[in-house]
Amino acid sequence: MASSHIQEQLKELETPAVLLDATQLASNLSSMQKRADRHGVALRPHVKTHKSLEIGRRQLDLGATGITVATLDEAIVFIEGGFASITIARPMVSATKWDRLFSALESHEADVRIVADSEEGMRIAADRATAYDKEVGIFIKIDVGLHRCGLSPEDKRLLDLAIIAQEATHLDFRGILSHAGHAYAAGSSDEAANLAEQERSLMLVVRDTLLANDVPVPEVSVGATPTVLASTHFEGITEIRPGNYVFLDLLPVRAGVAQQSDIALSILGTVISKNNDYFITDTGSKTLTSDTGVHGMTGTQGFGLAYPLDHYQAADYALIVEKVSEEHGLIRRTGFDLPIGSQVRIIPVHACPVANLAREYVVLDDDQLVRWPVEAAKGSR
Ligand SMILES: Cc1ncc(COP(=O)(O)O)c(C=O)c1O
Secondary structure, eight states: OOOOHHHHHHHSSSSSSEEHHHHHHHHHHHHHHHHHHHHEEEEEETTTTOHHHHHHHHHHTOOOOOEESSSSSHHHHHTTTTOOEEHHHHHOOOOHHHHHHHHHHSOOOEEEEEEEHHHHHHHHHHHHHHHHOEEEEEEEEEEEEOSSSSTTTTOOOOHHHHHHHOTTEEEEEEEEEEEOOGGGGGHHHHHHHHHHHHHHHHHHHHHHHHHHTOOOEEEEEEEHHHHHOOSOOOOOOOEEEEOOGGGHHHHHHHSSSOOGGGHHHHHHEEEEOOSSSSESSOHHHHHSSSSSSSGGOOSSSSTTEEGGGGTTTOOGGEEEEEEEOOOEEEEEEEEEEOOOTOOOEEEOOOHHHHHHSSSSSEEEEETEEEEETTTSSSSOO
């Protein structure tokens, strides 16, 4: 539990507030970097989880080779923040976005890499990079089971796309990239490890097919927190891109790859009313979000786990945030009472969208509260 001095400062804090435990954050950051180093793979964390320059800089200081983003807005915030190597891991197929990217690159140097999974995506990247006379790294996105973006490993268009990339004067073909987000549905660490192994073997088949056709594949990039935490080896993989590991939340805990005590992010709320069934708090869906799982998955209960501030993470005091409306959270009452005006500390189901809605993190750092802005939050295009 936080020191009594910090507890006193929390009681003075206006809520809702998104809290970050600096010690737990540091531990999550360094254990992932050590894992990458131990297995000889580059770590390029996905910063959509935290959207914070401060946390991104800490990741680089520990040894990350660069960062991954999903949106162009995230890319621009980090490019302008001085980050030198960025992968945009979502296809970018409209010319206006490419214009905005290159205009940010006029005043800030950065090695930008992007994914494509269609001829249209590959051709617009080649065309815009040539028009701006800038080199862009390019990956073909492979679908290893999530069935979101990406070509399936046996898709015949893979080779055609790689050849377009190779022949384009301003594209640097970096290789293949996948995201096994379906591993959040795993029921245990072993199951997540099996999914990681499936991903690895599919990616190596694709790599070998390209190599057999004289297409060099410098990078094989994979990454999702459950698969990376559960994997025992990464042979043939060159890079991992986990995001959620910095904070963790109830989803990787449910998937069996993390402990609840590893979670670094929580939300401080206030009991503003109560009835026979519920404590009502000021933490509704505009704070906790109404996300009950990633990629439409279910399996967690409610919208978060709430604890009275002085009993954070004490099993006997765990309460379920059973309902949310925009500005209200309804916490199911059990055996004990909470006075109106008292505070609860809530572990969210999914920390990434919570961070996206936050304007700042209130960081519990030793004996003081420090504030870090969430520079790339909200409405990120
Ligand atoms: C392409 C890609 N890579 C990496 C990640 C990071 O995954 P996680 O947050 O599960 O670690 C994501 C998450 O959505 C992603 O879409």
